[in-house]
Amino acid sequence: MSGEENGVSDDPGLMGKKKSRLRQEVEETLVQHGISIERRISIINLETKESHYFDDYAQAMQFLKGKKGRWYLATPGIRR
Numbered sequence: 001m002s003g004e005e006n007g008v009s010d011d012p013g014l015m016g017k018k019k020s021r022l023r024q025e026v027e028e029t030l031v032q033h034g035i036s037i038e039r040r041i042s043i044i045n046l047e048t049k050e051s052h053y054f055d056d057y058a059q060a061m062q063f064l065k066g067k068k069g070r071w072y073l074a075t076p077g078i079r080r
Helices: 023-032 055-064
Strands: 040-045 049-055 073-075
Touching: 040 055, 049 055, 055 073
Parallel strands: none
Antiparallel strands: 040 049, 040 073
C-alpha cells in the first residue's frame, strides 16, 4: 500500500496527516458502493452549474478573483 492510499503524502517535503482507521473504513465502504472520493477542490457556479477543479486552495482563489455571480467552493470530499 502506497503512502497516498494510507492517507500519508508520498512527498517527503510535505507533512502528511495519517487517516484514522474509521475514515479509511468509510472511504472503502463508499468505494464498494460506487461512490468515489474527490481529492481536488471543486468550484461550482450556482447559477450556471459550471464546475472547475483545482489541486490546491491558492489556485482556486486565483481562479475566483474577479469572477461575478454565486460561486460555491467545495473542499475535497464525495464526488457529485
